[in-house]
Amino acid sequence: MATGATTTPGTAGRTGAGNAGGAGTAAGGPALPAPRGDLSAAVTALLTGGYPDLPGGPAVTAADPYGDDLQLALYLAYELHYRGFAGVGGHWEWDPDLLRLRRALEERFLTALRADTPRPESAAAALDALLVEPVDGDGVSHRLQESGELWQLREYAAQRSLYHLKEADPHAWVIPRLTGRAKAAMVAVEFDEFGGGRADRVHARLFAELMTDLGLDPAYGRYLDVTPAPMLAVVNQMSLFGLHRALRGALVGHFAAVEITSSPGSRRLAKALERAGAGPAAVHFYTEHVEADAVHEQIVRRDVVGGLLEEEPGLDADVAFGAASTEFLEDRLGGRLLAAWAAGRTSLREPLPAPQPVPAAA
Helix, strand or coil, X not given: CCCCCECCCCCCCCCCCCCCCCCXXXXXXXXXXXXXXXXXXXXXXXXXXXXXXXXXXXXXXXXXXXXXXXXXXXXXXXXCCCCCCCCCEHHHHXXXXXXXXXXXXXXXXXXXXXXXXXXXXXXXXXXXXXXXXXXXXXXXXXXXXXXXXXXXXXXXXXXXXXXXXXXXXXXXXXXXXXXXXXXXXXXXXXXXXXXXXXXXXXXHHHHXXXXXXXXXXXXXXXXXXXXCHHHHHHHHHHHHHHCCHHHHHHHHHXXXXXXXXXXXXXXXXXHHHHHCCXXXXXXXHHHXXXXXXXXXXXXXXXXXXXXXXHHCHHHHHHHHHHHHHHHHHHHHHHHHHHXXXXXXXXXXXXXXXXXXXXXXXX
C-alpha cells in the first residue's frame, strides 16, 4: 500500500501531461468530472498536468470505502484502462505513482467488501440463492414495473450507462486468465455480448439506442458527474476483479451473478418501459436480454464456473465472494434509488435536464 507517493516536476513519463494535442491523448473521451474530495481532486490534478503530492495510506484508510471521493478516484484510475478522458494523455494508464495510489484505494475498497459481504458456504450455495426470487419482490426492477415513472426510468438508465456503454468490457479481462472449458464458454458468451460479429447488435450500442429513446445523451461517460457513489462502486467492482489475475475467481462469480439475475430483471424492466410509453429501442434492449441471458445463465454456471472450479477447485470461495459481493453492492444501490424515489426526489447528485427530442426516423 502506498504510504506517501509523491509526484514532482520532471518525473519520467510526465512530458505532455494535460496537453490535449499530445501523443496518445484520448481526444474523444468524456470530460473529467468535478472532484468530490481530496482523493479525487489529487487524481484530477495529476491528470490535468499538475504535480500534487498524492495522498498516502493514512488518507486512504480514513476515507469512506463506499463514499463519493474514494469511488470517484478509483473510477478515474480505472477508466484510463478503457477509453480515458478528453485531454488526458494515454501514458497515464501505467504511471507508477498513480498505480500506487490506485492500489491503496483498491485495498481499502476490497477490505471493506470482504468484511461486509455475507459469506456463502460455497460457490454453488451463492449461485443457488440467486435463483430464488422473493414472492413479494421489493427490488428496483419490481418497483419500476409496478409503478415506476418515466423520470425514474431515465435516472436508472443514466446511472447504468456507466457500465452498459462498455457492457462486457470489464469481463473480457478474465479471458486470458482462464483455460479449457471455462475459457471457451466465456468467449462464447462474450461473443454474444459484442453482437455476434455484428456492430448493430453490440449490447453497448443497443443501450445507446435505449438512451436516445429516453431523451438521454448516449455519449460515453456523459452522466459520470451526476452518478452517485453506489453506482460507481458497482462499476468499480468489475474493474477491480477484472484487472487482477488473483481475483479471477471473484470476477467469474460476479459474471455468474449478473447472468443469473439478468433475465427476470430485464423482463420486468421491459414491462416498465412499455407501461411508461418508452420507444421500441428502449424496450428492445431489455427484451434482448431476457432470452439471451437465460441461455447465458446455463452456459456460465455449467461451463464457465464449472470449468474453472474443475481446474482450480481452490477458487470456490473466491467465486462465492464474487457473487455475494455483487448482490451486496446492488442492494446498496437499490436502497439509494428506492429511498430517493419514495421521497419524490432525484436519486442522482443533481436532476437530469429535460429529455432531448428523439431524432425522426430517416
